[in-house]
Amino acid sequence: MKKTVTGCSVEEAMHLLGGRWRLLIVSYLVDEPKRFNELRRLMPGISQRMLTLDLRALEQAGLIRRTVYPTVPVKVEYSLTGDGRRLEKVVAVVKEFGLWLKDRDKQVLAGREVSPALTV
Template sequence: MVREILDLVGDKWTLYIIAALKEGPVRFNEMRRRIDGISQRMLTINLRGLERDGLVKRTLFPTIPPRVDYELTEMGGTLLAPVMALVTWANSNQENIRGARVRYDAS
């Protein structure tokens, strides 16, 4: 079970989704705009998985057209600190990693 959880949290899109929900509820299309490169299908699949695991809450509003908001659950909110730490680390080290790749590929 631990492996499954780590696979989920380490998934390419999960980190982006958690980060996109850090400030509160977000509508599906707004989230899609916030996450560069994610397809509608992949966002749907990942949101369903996160909802199934109790990390994301989906709220349907009976309007025309229907409105759906997604937000982190209490448990999902506990992922914010580690996820944002990873995002900060990645942003801080992207140039170092790019340089290391260039040096490796040149050798």
């Protein structure tokens, strides 16, 4: 992982969790382990390559565990480690903030529809 420029703890966390998908991956693993294709279905916008890279990065950081079951075909599951569970609070706060944003956007759109002065 790259070194932080400022030494700030927020920057340190964002180096690992920044980007579009990593925290979302963690959020899907909070409740139960998931297989690779389950994660792909939950995130239709992510490419197979990006999902693979992000899973590897999270595994290398010790936040998720990759378990391979000796079956035919091979079954691979991803789950949060003990360290990964520390992100549950982060996921909850981001989810709450996202719900607030959705609600705010609805109110803004409703306000624009009602007031013709706001439309362009």
